[in-house]
Amino acid sequence: LHTSPPSTINMTDESTTNDAADTAPVAPEESATTNEVVDESVVDTTNALSSVAIAAQADDDDAPSPPIHLGQPLPINLAANNLNAPPQPNEFLSLLPPCILPRISKLKSLNEARDAILEEYKVERAALERRYKEKMEPLFVERRGVVCGDFDEAIAKETSAVGVVGGSGEESGAEVAEGEVEDVVSDNDGEEGDEVGDEVVKGIPQFWACAMGHVDVIAELITEEDVDCLDFLTDITSTDSPDGQGFSLTFHFSPNPYFTNTTLTKTYEVPNLLTEDEPILQNVTGTTINWKPGQSLTHKETSKKQRKKSGPQAGQIRTVKKLERTDSFFHFFTPPKMPSLGDIIDEEEADAMEEMFDHDYDIAQAFRGSIIPKAVLWFTGEAMEEDMDGMMDEEMMAEMMEQQQQGGGGFNFGGGGGGAAGDEAGSNPFPPAAPGDGENPECKQN
Helix, strand or coil: CCCCCCCCCCCCCHHHHHHHHHHCCCCHHHHHHHHHHHHHHHHHHHHHHHHHHHHHHHHHHHCCCCCEECCCCEECCCCCCCCCCCCCCCHHHHCCCHHHHHHHHHHHHHHHHHHHHHHHHHHHHHHHHHHHHHHHHHHHHHHHHHHHCCCHHHHHHHHHHCCCCCCCCHHHHHHHHCCCCHHHHHHCCCCHHHEECCEECCCCCCHHHHHHHCCHHHHCCCCHHHHHHHCCEEEEEEEECCCCCEEEEEEEECCCCCECCCEEEEEEECCCCCCCCCCEECEEECCCCCECCCCCCCEEEEEEEEECCCCCCCCCEEEEEEEEECCCHHHHHCCCCCCCCCCEECHHHHHHHHHHHHHHHHHHHHHHHHHCCCHHHHHHCHHHHHHHHHHHHHHHHHHHHHHHHHCCCCCCCCCCCCHHHHHHHHHCCCCCCCCCCCCCCCCCCC
């Protein structure tokens, strides 16, 4: 290893190095200082690497930001991934001493081995999740039947057999004696117990609309007109791809006056879905909604009369019709347009696109990870309380950590009382120093 000034690296080729070694052998009296020379060369090389890194960073800071060139796959975080830069030779490696390059190659081979193990993990995890989702599928099918009213009569008989919600034994008998359960059981004899006024209530009306309304990121999309249409929503299901690299959300509808589709599907291709890395969207596809005439919730037709000002038909009035976009949850099934290979957009457009895809993916994950597995808890609002409790716990913990860092109002590990000593102990988690010359006394047990 050749020694060079801190600001440069001696990149002498191999032939020159060998010639220098042949013409300048180390004298015996100089061999004692060989270790010192090697140590100095290592320090110089380290300083040189730091100088190269700083210079490269300075060059990058001064260079203007080129437009972002988007291609596939598209990361959720566009700003954090420099997609505009074409492949460039690694200039940094060309500045390193030749002896370091084999070591870097070894590290790359270790990283490739890690990637291979991760691929095995994703395959096994996908199979494991598929196995347990198959076990849960009958429960979701039965849930759909309960929501749609297929089991109303069976549930009524089952409830009557166990004394409605009353307990057993003496406690249940006491409730019957007070007339609190007896009247309910006698009236709930099938269809009559499900009547509200003159209308028979079947299943759980607006089950999914109510559950969706309790999730903030979804509720902000739903309008009053959407709620009427969501009355016909019978189920929401999620299906992961066999290789674990994506998922589909399917919304099932009964016949309704709004559109002819029986299902509306949204599919996400996410190659790293089963890893903890930031999700990368490779593709997103939705469903074209076949609206019935005059029933579209995403657009409305407006008419405007115009009078022709010139020409042979001057003075005549014509009616111009156009479609105007309206707020609606059903825009969710028309995903943002995925940029194609070769599209060039500026930084502002990239930020806007990033925000759109972020929001869209958050909605999808709210359905996949919250609404679908725990629909009844979101319907009743219990899941909202759990989320609020978790948020409060996080906020309280953050406040306590901040107080500790600031040295006030934190935990008193020293157990000190009032006064200056107590204040000092309250802000210092360590016990006070031992008296005397600084030596701790021998530990004694009572």
